[in-house]
Amino acid sequence: xxxxxxxxxxxxxxxxxxxxxxxxxxxxxxxxxxxxxxxPYYEVLSExxxxxxxxxxxxxxxxxxxxxxxDPEAIxxxxxxxxxxxxxxxxxxxxxxxxxxxxxAPREFTQxxxxxxxxVVIGGKNTVFAPAYGSPFVxxxxxxxxxxxxxxxxNFVKLAYLANSLHxxxxxxxxxxxxxxxxxxLDMVYSHLKYSDKAFMGSVTAPERAADSVAxxxxxxxxxLNDPLTGRPKTTIIxxxxxxxxxxxxxxxxxxxxxxxRANQALIITPFILQLVNPGAPVVLxxxxxxxxxxxxxxxxxxxxxxxxxxxxxxxxxxxxxxxRSGGSLCASKIPDAQAAYESANTLVPTCLAGVNxxxxxxxxxxxxxxxxxxxxxxxxxxxxxxHTLLAGVDLSENGQALDAMREVGPxxxxxxxxxxxxxxxxxxxxxxxxxxxxxxQWEAExxxxxxxxxxxxxKKQLAEYVLPPMDPAIDEALLDYMARRxxxxxxxxx
Amino acid sequence: xxxxxxxxxxxxxxxxxxxxxxxxxxxxxxxxxxxxxxxPYYEVLSExxxxxxxxxxxxxxxxxxxxxxxDPEAIxxxxxxxxxxxxxxxxxxxxxxxxxxxxxAPREFTQxxxxxxxxVVIGGKNTVFAPAYGSPFVxxxxxxxxxxxxxxxxNFVKLAYLANSLHxxxxxxxxxxxxxxxxxxLDMVYSHLKYSDKAFMGSVTAPERAADSVAxxxxxxxxxLNDPLTGRPKTTIIxxxxxxxxxxxxxxxxxxxxxxxRANQALIITPFILQLVNPGAPVVLxxxxxxxxxxxxxxxxxxxxxxxxxxxxxxxxxxxxxxxRSGGSLCASKIPDAQAAYESANTLVPTCLAGVNxxxxxxxxxxxxxxxxxxxxxxxxxxxxxxHTLLAGVDLSENGQALDAMREVGPxxxxxxxxxxxxxxxxxxxxxxxxxxxxxxQWEAExxxxxxxxxxxxxKKQLAEYVLPPMDPAIDEALLDYMARRxxxxxxxxx
Numbered sequence: 002x003x004x005x006x007x008x009x010x011x012x013x014x015x016x017x018x019x020x021x022x023x024x025x026x027x028x029x030x031x032x033x034x035x036x037x038x039x040x041p042y043y044e045v046l047s048e049x050x051x052x053x054x055x056x057x058x059x060x061x062x063x064x065x066x067x068x069x070x071x072d073p074e075a076i077x078x079x080x081x082x083x084x085x086x087x088x089x090x091x092x093x094x095x096x097x098x099x100x101x102x103x104x105x106a107p108r109e110f111t112q113x114x115x116x117x118x119x120x121v122v123i124g125g126k127n128t129v130f131a132p133a134y135g136s137p138f139v140x141x142x143x144x145x146x147x148x149x150x151x152x153x154x155x156n157f158v159k160l161a162y163l164a165n166s167l168h169x170x171x172x173x174x175x176x177x178x179x180x181x182x183x184x185x186x187l188d189m190v191y192s193h194l195k196y197s198d199k200a201f202m203g204s205v206t207a208p209e210r211a212a213d214s215v216a217x218x219x220x221x222x223x224x225x226l227n228d229p230l231t232g233r234p235k236t237t238i239i240x241x242x243x244x245x246x247x248x249x250x251x252x253x254x255x256x257x258x259x260x261x262x263r264a265n266q267a268l269i270i271t272p273f274i275l276q277l278v279n280p281g282a283p284v285v286l287x288x289x290x291x292x293x294x295x296x297x298x299x300x301x302x303x304x305x306x307x308x309x310x311x312x313x314x315x316x317x318x319x320x321x322x323x324x325x326r327s328g329g330s331l332c333a334s335k336i337p338d339a340q341a342a343y344e345s346a347n348t349l350v351p352t353c354l355a356g357v358n359x360x361x362x363x364x365x366x367x368x369x370x371x372x373x374x375x376x377x378x379x380x381x382x383x384x385x386x387x388x389h390t391l392l393a394g395v396d397l398s399e400n401g402q403a404l405d406a407m408r409e410v411g412p413x414x415x416x417x418x419x420x421x422x423x424x425x426x427x428x429x430x431x432x433x434x435x436x437x438x439x440x441x442x443q444w445e446a447e448x449x450x451x452x453x454x455x456x457x458x459x460x461k462k463q464l465a466e467y468v469l470p471p472m473d474p475a476i477d478e479a480l481l482d483y484m485a486r487r488x489x490x491x492x493x494x495x496x
Numbered sequence: 497x498x499x500x501x502x503x504x505x506x507x508x509x510x511x512x513x514x515x516x517x518x519x520x521x522x523x524x525x526x527x528x529x530x531x532x533x534x535x536p537y538y539e540v541l542s543e544x545x546x547x548x549x550x551x552x553x554x555x556x557x558x559x560x561x562x563x564x565x566x567d568p569e570a571i572x573x574x575x576x577x578x579x580x581x582x583x584x585x586x587x588x589x590x591x592x593x594x595x596x597x598x599x600x601a602p603r604e605f606t607q608x609x610x611x612x613x614x615x616v617v618i619g620g621k622n623t624v625f626a627p628a629y630g631s632p633f634v635x636x637x638x639x640x641x642x643x644x645x646x647x648x649x650x651n652f653v654k655l656a657y658l659a660n661s662l663h664x665x666x667x668x669x670x671x672x673x674x675x676x677x678x679x680x681x682l683d684m685v686y687s688h689l690k691y692s693d694k695a696f697m698g699s700v701t702a703p704e705r706a707a708d709s710v711a712x713x714x715x716x717x718x719x720x721l722n723d724p725l726t727g728r729p730k731t732t733i734i735x736x737x738x739x740x741x742x743x744x745x746x747x748x749x750x751x752x753x754x755x756x757x758r759a760n761q762a763l764i765i766t767p768f769i770l771q772l773v774n775p776g777a778p779v780v781l782x783x784x785x786x787x788x789x790x791x792x793x794x795x796x797x798x799x800x801x802x803x804x805x806x807x808x809x810x811x812x813x814x815x816x817x818x819x820x821r822s823g824g825s826l827c828a829s830k831i832p833d834a835q836a837a838y839e840s841a842n843t844l845v846p847t848c849l850a851g852v853n854x855x856x857x858x859x860x861x862x863x864x865x866x867x868x869x870x871x872x873x874x875x876x877x878x879x880x881x882x883x884h885t886l887l888a889g890v891d892l893s894e895n896g897q898a899l900d901a902m903r904e905v906g907p908x909x910x911x912x913x914x915x916x917x918x919x920x921x922x923x924x925x926x927x928x929x930x931x932x933x934x935x936x937x938q939w940e941a942e943x944x945x946x947x948x949x950x951x952x953x954x955x956k957k958q959l960a961e962y963v964l965p966p967m968d969p970a971i972d973e974a975l976l977d978y979m980a981r982r983x984x985x986x987x988x989x990x991x
Contacts, residue, residue, distance in 0.1 A: 043538045043849060050892055061902055068907040090907070146936070248907035292925040298912065299933045304926055305886035313890060333933045338946035340931055342837035343879060350845045354538060368936060384838060391800035395808060397545055407556055412563040412585070412743035417793065430787040431799055436835050438794045438828045441641070441863060451833035 032165040034114075035121045036128040039394035042319075043354040045312035054317060059095040061248070066092040069274075071252035074259070078277050099321065105280040106323050109358075111228070112267060112283075113237045115221050116198035116470065121168055123239070123267070123285065124324035128392060129359050130385045131169035132161045133329065133366040133373055134202070134241065137176045140336070140367055141375035142457040149175035149373065151185070155192050157365065159467045160378055160460060162197035166386035167364060172202025172241060174365070175373040181493035186210040187484045190217045194480060198470040203238040203266065208256035213487060214238055215264045220479045234265035236283050241361065242270040243287075250274075269326045269359065285359055288314040288327040291369075300369050302331040303344020308351040315355035328352025329362025330381040333369050337377040337453050341367060345381060353388045376456035379463070383435045390431040400425070434459060527660040529609075530616045531623040534889035537814075538849040540807035549812060554590040556743070561587040564769075566747035569754070573772050594816065600775040601818050604853075606723070607762060607778075608732045610716050611693035611965065616663055618734070618762070618780065619819035623887060624854050625880045626664035627656045628824065628861040628868055629697070629736065632671045635831070635862055636870035637952040644670035644868065646680070650687050652860065654962045655873055655955060657692035661881035662859060667697025667736060669860070670868040676988035681705040682979045685712045689975060693965040698733040698761065703751035708982060709733055710759045715974045729760035731778050736856065737765040738782075745769075764821045764854065780854055783809040783822040786864075795864050797826040798839020803846040810850035823847025824857025825876040828864050832872040832948050836862060840876060848883045871951035874958070878930045885926040895920070929954060 046054075068089050069075040076086055082101070085092040109124025121129045139153045140146045157174040161167045170193045177185050186204035193201035194217065203214030218237040219226060228235045242258045245251055261268055262275045267283040275284050290310035291300040311327050318325035329352060332344035345366070352360055364381035367374040395401070406421035416422050422429075435455050437444055444450075541549075563584050564570040571581055577596070580587040604619025616624045634648045635641045652669040656662045665688045672680050681699035688696035689712065698709030713732040714721060723730045737753045740746055756763055757770045762778035770779050785805035786795040806822050813820035824847060827839035840861070847855055859876035862869040890896070901916035911917050917924075930950050932939055939945075 040540050041538075043536075045535050046890060046892075050890065053892060053897070057897055057899055060899065065902055065906055070908075245908065247902070247905060247909070247911070294933045295921045295924055295927070297934065299935070301925070301928075301931065301933045303931075304928070305882045306925055308886060309890050333931060334947070335932070335936055335939055335944070336946060337834050338948070339832050339834055339837035339875060340947040342834035343841050343875070343947075344931070346838050346841035347845065347879075347882070350842065354849070371936065380834060380838070384842075387800045387842070391803060395541060395545065395804050397541075397548060402548070402552055404552055404555065407560055407742070410742060411560055413565075413740065414742070416742070426790045429790055430796070430801055432790070433796075433799070436796065436798075436828060436839070437830070438789045438796045439792065440794070441830055441866065444830055449830070451831060452829070452835040452838075453833070 033168075033389070034119050035168045036130075036389055036392050038126045038128060038353075038356065038392045040354075040392060042315065042356040043312055043351075044316055045309055046316060051313070051316055051320060054313065055099075055320070059099075062093040062098055063095055064092070065248065066090045068249040069255065070249060072250075072255045075250070075255050075274065078274065082277050101276045102284075103322055105276050106284050107281065108322050109324060110236055110267065110283040111230075112200045112239050113222065113228075113235050114198060114200040115194065115472075119168070119199045121200050123283070124358050126356075127358055128353065128356075128388075129168045130166060130363040130388075131202075131359065131361050132157060132167060132171035132174050132364050132378070133362040133370070134171055135173050135176070135370055136365075136367075136373040137178060138368070138372040139175055139375065140372045140377075141460075142453060146335070146372055148178045150179040151177035151188050151192070153177070153373070154189060155196055156375075156464060157373065157378065158192050158196040160375075160382075160463055161364070162199060162470065163463050163467060164364070164379075164382040164385075166382050166389060168199065169359075170197040170199040170201040171361070173204075181495055182206075183210075183491065183494040183496070184488050187213060187217075187487055190214050191480055191484055194218075194221050195472065195477065196469065201238065203240045203261065205240050205242055205254065205257040205261075207253060208260045211240070211257040211260040214240075215260070215266060217480060217483060220483060221476055223476070233281065236265060236267050239267040239269065239283075239285070239359070241287070242268050244270065269361075283324075285324040285326045286314075286318045286321065288325070290314070290327075291331070300333065302333045302369065303347035305347075307331075308347065311348075311351045311357070312355045315357060319356070324358040326357065326359040326361060328355070328357045328360055330364060330366055330377075330384065331362060331370075332366060335368045335372070337367065337374050337380055337456065341377060342380070342452075345377075346384065349381075349384055349388060353392055375460050376453045379456045379460045380435060380452060383433050387431050387433070528663075528884070529614050530663045531625075531884055531887050533621045533623060533848075533851065533887045535849075535887060537810065537851040538807055538846075539811055540804055541811060546808070546811055546815060549808065550594075550815070554594075557588040557593055558590055559587070560743065561585045563744040564750065565744060567745075567750045570745070570750050570769065573769065577772050596771045597779070598817055600771050601779050602776065603817050604819060605731055605762065605778040606725075607695045607734050608717065608723075608730050609693060609695040610689065610967075614663070614694045616695050618778070619853050621851075622853055623848065623851075623883075624663045625661060625858040625883075626697075626854065626856050627652060627662060627666035627669050627859050627873070628857040628865070629666055630668050630671065631860075631862075631866055631868040632673060633863070633867040634670055634870065635867045635872075636955075637948060641830070641867055643673045645674040646672035646683050646687070648672070648868070649684060650691055651870075651959060652868065652873065653687050653691045655870075655877075655958055656859070657694060657965065658958050658962060659859070659874075659877040659880075661877050661884060663694065664854075665692040665694040665696040666856070668699075676990055678702075678705075678986065678989040678991070679983050682708060682712075682982055685709050686975055686979060689713075689716050690967065690972065691964065696733065698735045698756065700735050700737055700749065700752040700756075702748060703755045706735070706752040706755040709735075710755070710761060712975060712978060713761075715978060716971055718971070728776065731760060731762050734762040734764065734778075734780070734854070736782070737763050739765065764856075778819075780819040780821045781809075781813045781816065783820070785809070785822075786826070795828065797828045797864065798842035800842075802826075803842065806843075806846045806852070807850045810852060814851070819853040821852065821854040821856060823850070823852045823855055825859060825861055825872075825879065826857060826865075827861060830863045830867070832862065832869050832875055832951065836872060837875070837947075840872075841879065844876075844879055844883060845886075848887055870955050871948045874951045874955045875930060875947060878928050882926050882928070 204210035262278040262282045269285040269287040290307045292306045330345035331348045332341040334341035365378035699705035757773040757777045764780040764782040785802045787801045825840035826843045827836040829836035860873035
């Protein structure tokens with residue numbers, strides 16, 4: 002894995018040679034720190050359509066405005082920037098928000114991982130796959146559905162660490178409801194840092210929890226808190242700030258966002274205010290679109306309408322010039338059945354073709370995000386592996402053209418024994434650990450297992466074989482000490 | 497349905513208004529005779545890459561050549577056309593095959609259905625969905641897997657007739673192995689003509705069976721055998737001619753191809769010879785690419801490599817200027833589980849984005865084509881319905897932009913009750929008859945069914961409610977009479 006790494010923050014843009022090496026590694030199923038696409042974006046809208054959407058966004062910002070609730074500081078920041086403020090409602094002159102972003106927000110940035118070989122570059126032609134986020138429940142074939150515990154959280158961190166196709170440890174992979182609400186973020190951040198060496202996400206549920214996340218990351222990243230390349234604090238955490246649709250920011254999330262932005266940590270958000278709090282802070286345009294059932298009002302996933310939104314939003318993010326977060330392996334199904342798979346694939350393929358840079362919810366998502374599935378996790382990770390091959394594109398090298406094989410074999414024979422096949426068969430195709438391609442008779446003899454059964458065996462095998470990544474014991478001790486002090490500082494609470 | 501039809505052969509290219517109407521109908525889930533795409537093609541290769549592939553194809557045709565086995569007439573045709581013939585091996589000057597096609601093969605053509613409202617235009621921006629083809633087995637939840645019978649064949653013709661999202665009745669949907677090999681084509685063609693009114697495919701397993709297919713179609717299409725628009729015999733059958741990979745045509749398939757080409761019926765084939773047998777005969781470039789398991793040699797489906805081939809081949813067909821057949825809902829899975837669904841969606845989405853014109857295997861395919869699944873059929877048909885919405889693209893009308901809704905609702909409220917939602921909710925989103933989007937509690941109360949269980953109920957309900965499309969009793973009698981005479985003319989045989 003370490004040999005594969007070409008991006009530890011030295012270069013903002015990967016070279017053509019790096020991209021080729023990554024493509025080769027992807028075809029060979031080897032681990033790469035993130036994907037640099039070699040295929041074009043799929044554009045669903047013309048220039049005219051995209052310009053219309055930007056025009057309408059300006060109209061909404063100007064005429065209707067956005068509410069910033071219970072945060073006088075945010076209101077003052079907007080006033081100082083020249084926005085038209087009436088109470089908590091802020092109106093923006095046409096183009097103002099766009100120019101705020103374009104003036105200072107980076108087009109791409111490095112999020113450092115504690116293993117430098119696993120740092121990720123978010124933005125540009127890169128795609129980073131992260132696990133699903135935020136489920137109160139977990140599901141597996143043995144126990145069905147139940148509330149998530151910290152043990153589940155650790156298990157998913159380990160599974161994401163082991164997955165070649167996932168580049169990121171994610172954030173609140175599931176809610177450890179066996180821990181008090183006001184302290185569980187400490188255990189979650191510790192789990193990411195201890196059981197994985199991939200980049201991770203911080204807590205956003207309160208400003209002091211955001212501050213804890215930054216403090217714990219600083220313990221690990223220690224001596225070199227400034228990025229020598231940018232002269233700014235190293236970005237070691239990326240954080241998910243959700244806007245209340247429609248058009249409203251609330252106090253909790255604004256406060257957490259300001260903590261992270263001031264520390265130069267990355268935020269996924271509808272982003273314009275950050276560049277006033279800390280110009281140049283890394284920010285990712287986020288979009289999470291689902292259709293809804295018009296009978297029940299329930300969200301639906303893997304349907305065609307969100308795919309169209311995804312293609313459109315990715316193009317708008319490119320025009321704006323900042324990284325884009327969307328998509329994943331979303332589904333409404335309660336179990337990892339055919340519905341889950343159709344819906345997940347119908348989301349993940351557009352995610353990749355559209356050019357999403359940070360893919361939250363790549364693996365594990367069930368039931369509209371209410372449950373994190375163990376089997377679903379390894380099934381989705383397998384699909385994410387296939388996306389590496391897709392994004393590596395068509396191999397047009399001499400070897401890829403294989404004209405010699407055609408000449409050697411000729412009409413009416415077969416290619417299995419020819420020199421080209423011999424030279425390429427090990428790395429020729431993506432190999433799924435979960436798809437059954439055996440004969441019907443062999444499959445039947447093995448007990449006719451469906452994919453979920455095979456996935457059940459796979460995640461158990463992976464957890465059994467898991468080995469902890471190395472960590473300096475002094476750092477581990479400092480983390481545990483920080484947690485103990487913070488836990489002792491206030492009583493347990495479930496708000 | 498009849499009101500929706502705008503294409504019964506009067507126009508080679510649909511107008512912009514037609515496309516809009518079709519898009520509206522697609523969004524509303526109504527039946528349309530075929531899809532006219534409103535979204536761009538996805539192009540995976542640059543001009544340079546595509547030119548390289550054409551160059552290599554010319555090299556193979558020139559240097560290596562193609563075998564035409566046991567068919568002296570085909571060899572004579574090539575000699576007369578100026579090809580370089582050595583025994584059964586034919587070599588072609590660079591560009592010769594391309595120019596043969598481009599000189600006379602139509603860019604798109606109408607395949608007439610016995611219900612003119614259901615005639616399909618194959619080629620251009622159009623996509624036609626047809627059922628899967630060629631399985632010896634069927635599978636359903638009640639019986640598992642068993643050999644297919646003519647009763648299954650009829651059932652699938654009925655299900656395809658009932659599916660709004662399928663535009664075509666297909667061909668050998670499954671092999672009726674309870675009928676003798678040399679006569680079962682009569683019952684298959686009769687079933688398509690009798691139990692559906694959509695366009696269908698003829699028999700290709702022997703030249704006399706091809707002739708039977710043409711004769712039976714002529715009984716139904718009766719008086720008006722010439723297309724007044726083209727002055728040529730009406731194309732009422734489309735037929736699948738498989739090339740023996742690599743680079744070999746055998747006698748059976750050449751003979752069947754010549755029968756159909758002379759009758760001006762359409763062929764899906766690697767196509768160059770047809771334009772010598774009957775210049776102008778409709779021909780579709782076919783590509784069926786699968787990866788293989790390098791462990792076992794078994795074909796694998798829904799993997800990324802065939803998707804890349806699909807995008808590339810579609811672009812090459814457009815450059816050549818003839819319709820393209822590929823893709824579908826392919827999978828290796830034996831059952832309609834998550835593997836089947838991931839693999840099918842990973843094939844069907846590229847099929848649609850690439851711009852495949854004739855999609856064989858849209859519904860029912862299991863086990864690499866060995867089994868036709870009842871549940872899989874209705875699940876895939878549902879997915880094909882979603883593709884209608886995807887291909888209809890983003891609605892950029894005033895209503896689609898919905899700025900009034902934004903103005904009415906404003907920050908912090910919700911859109912469910914607003915005027916725009918009230919006006920649009922019935923047709924707003926594609927509605928899946930099979931996806932479960934209910935609450936977990938409701939789903940559990942219903943017995944926690946997976947998608948396959950729901951699909952099992954759906955196909956049974958559809959078959960129970962099926963109503964035969966009207967047919968002139970004299971035509972039916974003539975068809976039955978023709979079949980009886982042909983069956984009496986030779987003993988049953990299983991070759």
